[in-house]
């Protein structure tokens with residue numbers, strides 16, 4: 121066990137791959153992760169400056185002891201730049217239990233499910249791509265917004281799932297064939313629904329993941345259309361996972 125991580129909450133996993141996907145974006149693959157439901161997260165931890173440091177990371181895939189994570193190396197971040205440097209064979213502390221309610225099991229039936237992700241907020245949706253629970257929805261629209269086009273990752277895997285309509289967006293550069301802008305602005309302007317070929321209505325379900333500002337702004341837009349937060353006590357349409 122890595123020093124400083126209590127055995128009642130952490131176990132040791134070993135890195136099997138660390139795949140660079142774009143500048144500051146990587147996929148960390150470990151062996152020794154706990155069982156999870158797609159959409160759940162664990163804490164990953166390392167010793168940083170002699171102190172145990174851990175942060176939450178959503179599974180982007182895996183199973184049977186393997187854990188895959190889509191991670192941004194945050195400039196001047198405490199842990200994520202260290203995770204980016206890990207090599208096959210290195211040890212990393214991982215929670216011994218996956219947690220979180222951002223799963224399809226908590227989403228009521230609906231004809232259409234909308235997924236809105238910014239950056240690495242794509243991770244939980246990648247994990248859900250082949251979740252049998254997805255078959256409850258006739259259509260799934262995945263809107264993925266990134267600052268730069270090379271951060272639009274796993275495009276082929278997403279496009280290979282027949283039920284999914286994929287809408288990539290880039291906010292900080294022009295990219296051929298990709299709409300430029302933030303998902304909240306494009307939603308307000310009606311561009312997203314036009315691209316998806318379907319209006320977002322109050323009988324749909326919506327999952328939001330990633331940047332907290334995107335989530336706050338999207339909630340305000342959805343509220344105007346009569347969609348409400350889904351909680352254990354009050355059934356609604358909006359489900360969210362804020363990354364910071």
Ligand SMILES: Cc1cc2nc3c(=O)[nH]c(=O)nc-3n(C[C@H](O)[C@H](O)[C@H](O)COP(=O)(O)OP(=O)(O)OC[C@H]3O[C@@H](n4cnc5c(N)ncnc54)[C@H](O)[C@@H]3O)c2cc1C
Nearest residue numbers: 175176177178190191192194197198199200240243363364
């Ligand atoms: C439930 C949950 C699941 C998460 N899953 C993922 C995941 O799958 N992949 C992933 O990359 N991150 C994920 N995060 C964020 C992650 O836990 C860390 O906050 C992130 O890696 C930064 O940690 P750090 O120690 O490097 O930065 P810190 O030293 O803790 O600094 C964090 C600060 O960096 C800024 N920041 C810029 N970009 C990001 C970003 N992408 N995420 C967080 N903070 C950012 C924010 O201002 C934040 O306050 C998740 C967070 C939560 C709560």
